Amino acid sequence: MKMELHVFKGGVHPPQSKHTKDCATVLMGVPSKVVIPMVQHIGAPCQPVVKKGDPVKVGQLIGDTEAFVSAPIYSSVSGTVTSVESRIISGSSPIVCVEIAPDGRQEVFEGVKPPVVDSQEAFLKAVRASGLTGLGGAGFPTHIKLNPPKETKVDTLIINAAECEPYITSDNRECIENTPAIVEGIRQVMKWTEIPRAIIGVEDNKPEAIKKLSEAISAIPEIKVCSLKSRYPQGAEKMLIFALTGRQVPPGKLPADAACIVMNVGSVSFLANYLKTGMPLIKKRLTVDGSAVKNPKNVEVLIGTSIQEVIDFCGGFSTEPSKIIMGGPMMGVALPSLEIPIIKNNNAILALDEKKAAIPEESPCIRCGRCVKACPMNLLPFELDRLVKANDFESIGQYNITDCIECGSCVYACPAKRLIVQSIRLGKDHLRRTVKK
Ligand code: SF4
Ligand code: SF4
Known part of the structure; x- marks a missing residue:
């Protein structure tokens, strides 16, 4: 029986650029070190349960918390813990990270066993x-x-x-x-x-x-x-x-x-x-692509591997990258450093050359309404952009700014290249901070 499909309002058709769709996943080996952040999920951070000098094995618990919204974190390698310290990851506030020097043996922790599930x-x-x-x-x-x-x-x-x-x-x-x-x-x-x-x-x-x-x-x-x-x-x-x-x-x-x-x-x-x-989440499949990557591919990576080592595994850069993105070009986040580790929810690294990464200059809104037509959440993106740029944070709540899923469809559709999502993120951040007070 054929299912009836419903068509959502809005959306856009950016070029798909799925160059790696036929690239079978390649396993990347053990990196020179892993840096495993204690925040890899929405919710409370984990507390490290290992300390500098501790030996660890693959699949061994290294971070957990009793908080309800959280998930435990495990070692992706066997080796020795070389540090447990706060670091700045991707421009965030400092996050406690466990750094491990792998021994290359990838010995599996004795406690890794299939769970008994009977209810x-x-x-x-x-x-x-x-x-x-x-x-x-x-x-x-x-x-x-x-x-x-x-x-x-x-x-x-x-x-x-x-x-x-x-x-x-x-x-x-x-x-x-x-x-x-x-x-x-x-x-x-x-x-x-x-x-x-x-x-x-x-x-x-x-x-x-x-x-x-x-x-x-x-x-x-x-x-x-x-x-x-x-x-x-x-x-x-x-x-x-x-x-x-x-x-x-x-x-x-x-x-x-x-x-x-x-x-x-x-x-x-x-x-x-x-x-x-019983082997917990210790690795992630990623697409590595973009005009500045020498050999784009799909690769399975141990959590905590640095982006630099993943890029090296893909042959390095073919040209000087102008922008590195974690995620896709529509919703991904530009990265300030290649030393950032891969975590559980990463699904792509894109490295773009200057031409592909160029951000066109914003020009004044011409009220064409294309952003409204593209918005799948029935919002008024041009108005949200205007209110935030005018520092009118009083009014943005009335325009349902929190419904925005930050998909970037409005920006893609906008002929004036307004940086609408940036404005929306600023507006949401302002609301969050003022509600907390
Ligand atoms: S980013 Fe937000 S405002 Fe823009 S199209 Fe997506 S949901 Fe709508
Ligand atoms: S698409 Fe751009 S120019 Fe057109 S109304 Fe929206 S913000 Fe203004």
Whole structure:
């Protein structure tokens, strides 16, 4: 039976530039050192449970906390802890990091064993113990997502394999290379959370992924694969839920309020492997691409590896990079240094040359309305930009600024190249700070 798809309002069609879609994932070896931050998720930071000089093994716990919204952190290598100290990572406030000198032996910690899962409670405990946080980029602890308030009756598990950001192909490779694990992970989540159906949403520019997933679920009527029209930001949770179910997530609410839970395709695949082996989250698949990268590829990297070493593994730079981005070109974050480590929710590194990275100069808004048409959240981006630039922070709340998902569609559509998202981030930051006071 063909599913009826719903088309979300707005969105844009940036060039896809998925150059690495056919590049099978290559495993990167053990780096010269790993630096593992104690904040890799939305929520409370972990506290280190190791100290300088301690020997550690692969999969050994190195950070945890009793805070509800959090996820434990594990060593990705065997070796010796060389420091536990606060560092500035990517322009943030200082974060405690555990640095480990690998011994190259990659000895697995004795406590790495498949969890015993015989109830929903044990399943959720295992999900927390795995260290899993949303691997699509959000970094929300998965054990909380899978345990919504009892009054919200979830009936649909949505698997996000849309991957609508230009350049990024790591989820596409996950679908092609780890199809059985994806299906097994979905079955496990459905079984233990009692969600009766699952839909895997994949954009139609990934035909091989759609074919492999469709074949793998052909005998499982509760799981469907749905081919979505390629349109950015199709992979944003609210857009995906609407496209696949026709349900709207109310402003300020969560997918569970629309009876859905959304998981990234890499998250379910990881979960299946964790339940089988007990090896927690210690590595990440990334797309490394951009006009300044010599050999773009998809690569599986140990968490804590520096971006410099990942770039070196990809042959280094072909030309002087003007901008390094963590993530895609639409929503990614420009990085100040190559010494920043890979963490759980990283899915791409882009290095762009001067021409590709050039930011056109802003010119005055001509009130053309293209940003409004492009906005999937029904906002007035030009007005938010104007109010923030005029320091009129009193009024921005009335324009639902907190609904903005920072997708950048408005900026992409704007002929005056207004830096609308920057204004919106400033405005949200101001609201957060004033509400806290
Ligand atoms: S205002 Fe926000 S949600 Fe709307 S297009 Fe711009 S960045 Fe996206
Ligand atoms: S698209 Fe740009 S120029 Fe047009 S209304 Fe929006 S901000 Fe103004």
